[in-house]
Amino acid sequence: MRIESSAPMSPLTPHHRGRPITIWIDGEPVTAFEGETLAGVLLAEGRRALQRHGSSRARGLYCGIGVCFECLVMVESDAEEEAVSVRACVTLAREGMRIHTRAMQENRS
Numbered sequence: 461m462r463i464e465s466s467a468p469m470s471p472l473t474p475h476h477r478g479r480p481i482t483i484w485i486d487g488e489p490v491t492a493f494e495g496e497t498l499a500g501v502l503l504a505e506g507r508r509a510l511q512r513h514g515s516s517r518a519r520g521l522y523c524g525i526g527v528c529f530e531c532l533v534m535v536e537s538d539a540e541e542e543a544v545s546v547r548a549c550v551t552l553a554r555e556g557m558r559i560h561t562r563a564m565q566e567n568r569s
């Protein structure tokens with residue numbers, strides 16, 4: 461669940477929300493906020509499975525700090541000509557990004 465208020469959570473850890481942006485996750489438009497990681501957006505949208513491996517075991521966030529590569533998703537953006545594979549936990553959401561998880565694609569095969 462995403463924190464809806466822009467009020468500081470604590471006087472020691474002020475929280476400043478970025479402006480709302482639209483990104484696309486597996487073809488669906490989603491509101492995200494500048495400064496959020498793709499992992500944060502995916503979790504806020506209830507998407508915990510990001511890819512599946514041969515035995516159809518779901519894979520998702522594990523370390524959350526860019527070490528394990530369990531959170532790989534494909535991203536298309538206007539700035540890139542081809543989709544690139546990125547770690548969702550260390551990639552910031554940008555307006556118009558199109559994110560493709562492999563949870564659905566590999567599940568169909």
Ligand code: FES
Nearest residue numbers: 524526528529549
């Ligand atoms: S969750 Fe480990 S690299 Fe992203």
